[in-house]
Amino acid sequence: MRGGEVPSDGAQGCGRDVAPRSQPPTQRSPFRQANEQMYSIRTFLSGARMDIRHVPFASAVWFTGASANVQQNSVEWQPWQLLDRRDLRLPVSQVLASVLGRTRQHLASRNSAFDGTLQQPSGAQCREIASRLRPRFEVALGAADYRQAREQDLQHFLDEQYEALDVMEAERRVLFTGAAGTGKTFLALEAAKRASLEGLRVRFACYNRLLGRWIQRELGGFPGQEAGSLHRMMMDLAGVAPREDASESWWSEQLPLLALEALFEREDPADVLIVDEIQDLSEQAYLDVLDLMVKGGLAGGRWLMFGDFERQSIYGTADGRRALKERSPSLYERGLYRNCRNTPRIGRTAADVSGLADVYRGFRRPDDGVDVTFAPYSSPEEQERMLARVLQTFGDERFQNDEIVILAPMVEGAAFHARNPALRNRLARYGEHGKKVGYATVHAYKGLDAPAVIVTDIDAVEGERAESLLYIALSRATDRLAVLAHRDALEQMWANVTREKRP
Template sequence: MIPPVPVQKAPPGEQLLFHRLRDDPGTSDWTVLHSLNLARHVRQVEGEADFVVIAPGLGVLCVEVKSHRSARRDTNGMWYLGTQAPTQRSPFRQASEQMHSIRRFLSSTRLDIRHVPFASAVWFTGASASVHPDSLEWQPWQLLDRRDLRRPVSQVLSTVLASARQHLAAKGKALYAAPQRPTADQCREMVSRLRPRFEVAISAADYRQAREQDLLHFLEEQYEALDVMDAQRRVLFTGAAGTGKTFLALEAAKRASLQGLKVRLVCYNRLLGRWLAREMDGFPGQVTGSLHGIMMDLTGLKPPENGGEAWWGRQLPLLALETLFEQREPADVLIVDEVQDLCDSAYLDVLDLMLKGGLAGGRWLMFGDFERQSIYGVADGRAELKGRSPSLYERGLFRNCRNTPRIGRTAAEVSGLANVYRGFRRPDDGIDVTFAAYTSHQEQEQILAKVLHKLREEHFGNDEIVVLAPTTGGAASKARDPALRNHLAEYGTRGRKVGYATIHAYKGLDAPAVIVTDIDAVEGEQAESLLYIALSRATDRLAVLTHRDALNSMWANVTRGKRL
């Protein structure tokens, strides 16, 4: 589908057909342009085609969609569409003119389309059209209505294109009889010529709103997992990146808060803790944030300048335990995200005292990815957790609802977890992960600027793009080109600029577009874990900038992708 999201103000019928065309397995090798602007219309100053279907072996079909609840034409040739004023403008003529405009434009580009059948049809999606099928103005197969929605859209439109081919052949157009046209290459060429004219029709607001609605729709399917809490007081949810764990943790915390319960929503990562706290702002009776931040608030301490692992991982938890022993204001419900990073005995001691009944008898929900997300030197702590709470119930999450299939599969393949997902909630948008090789810092900086420019062309705002690197000295933080540097800022302080962060710091968060830089090694468990986390942050677009030697090693594990 081009674009991968429907136009924001499209009528209901167009919205319906967009999703039917996108989700039908039978259209997997088709390209469908939605809301194509026609600057070179055969009759008007300009026009617009609702859908242009370009299907290998079938042809090109322009579909005019009418969403009205009723549609009829009287004996004087006047059209009555819903509550609109009567008009002499025939929707079949509209569709035909769109088709001829597109065909004429493609011919003007010197593209050989002599053997490609072009056709048009009108689909009354909301009505059983009261239009006689026999007419001088259209063929019976050009009329579709609400009843045709009972069949898969791929079958319906394939039948229309097959009928169009037969009609052309019957009229002596023998060159259209060959069923192998258009070829896949011809389809790509037609799309490449039409797409530049098309892209201006979609605004950034269209992309942003549709992406958010699409993600929310698929996350809502995870709600059923929360029903487990009604039957189980202590539940450990496990799942790979993108299976909705953070969403479920946040939703469970909101529900418990609105029930009048005292809630503690805890995670490991500082940036994620801040985001969760913002999302929980205004909900009563809750404390939300990173465990280290909550412990500092409990003790009233500030981190020492040279505080290392001994202070953060041992001394601070001991001081927090002393405070908890004295205050004794435990929560009714404890919810922990990123628990794979908190299964250390010192941290579990603190969590135990935070909760009424403790970990053994209290009410808690924990969410973790024990595959490749533990990058802080903590071993798989499920045995430790089960030792403290023998009656816990473990539930797996297996369907990815964050990433597009191509991004999710690439993240899994690169990190050696090819079978970690049982499926994807989101549809395939046809956009592969981009891989780019560099041999020097200067070359990587040039590639980074090029990728950022491309994302802006695709309507991604600066606040939707994040640049991630394994260390603080990544390409974004050390950019030398003033033009590039002026568009970048550290994540959390970026304002209207593109944010950059380390993979460690950004763990648990996601963004519509992610650029991963400074990948110099892909072998070894630590490198694979970092790649898994970094690549799985992207919801819609992903670019990976890697040293040429590392890319050759990585490429062997990737089944799909494109190189710059």
């Protein structure tokens, strides 16, 4: 029982809090309720033709949050049937054994038919009683149960992240850097939500279109938020749409100029600027736009930026961090080093085969004992068979179609070219996949993650850019990862792993 509900008037004590919340409160005391339940169990076991004549049955009430002060004896209960928070100092097993022992003595003194010297229940009797009261059964967990457990497992802060939140409160301009899976986007979202609750207007920008849409959905219920990819924001500001044949220079040069013109005319900066994937948005043209998006600009405004300049900079310049520091000399830089996304085997494998040793200082998630699957192929047909086989395995492990993502370094990969009708009908382009298995390029999916990831079409791993792309692809998986690679590419991956770490 909860604290504050200790009856002080003997048999008249009221157990109003003992009844389930969905039922009206009862006027029966907690001792009477406990005693009735005890006799109910005894009657049930007797009806099952068990010999329990010399088995002591006891009831007690434990007020775990209060200290009981008994002023008088009660006709309803014995003093040793009343437990309070002081009894919590002892092991629970010791407290219950004491109650049973006192019960045995009490029954022997009151009932001549009860033999208190018999050491009952015996071990065999205990097992039979447990079997009768709680028969063995299999818990059938559905797909939704597994999905909920996986999602809840990921949404816990580490001490490192709590410290990062403290830094956000103390510093006006912070650059957080860390490898994939260290919680950068998670922290960025938390910062945006907190700023919204303070009544501040927030601009939250990222590079990736798919990530921008996901961030919009996550922040949909928070007022004062403008979120999405920076390119989408610039188009909205300028009131323009890209042509189908828009060149790279239109996106990286002309569009930023149009957005700057709109910002100069509007003069409508946000209170707080949050940027994810800053390593891909550190070109001078993009920094010019970001500078006008926040009150005080990059030099004096309130902003938070998150990125990985060493391992995931596949669009930005090599000196992006320097360019940002030139814009804001007083920025505070903080590193994130503990992986909170991947299982240890996935995280270590992603780093090792990509030639990135010692990326993480630890993992939040426990080791589930499941290794990364590497499936070599020599032809497109063999790769398609491997893909179908891995999908079947993931399905057997209760991963739903929309929890599985297929990533390839090119647009027209194995999923796009699937010929098997059953396989082809199970797949769809990510973002349009609904309840099917989505497929996308590694570039498009950067910044996101999925419970189960299949990486296909790894034909070669040569050079830093290819290794970075491989690392980004592999680090998207939270629980299961399969890599379909050409046999030659697998040899290149193992060459990146130190001899001591080779399987």
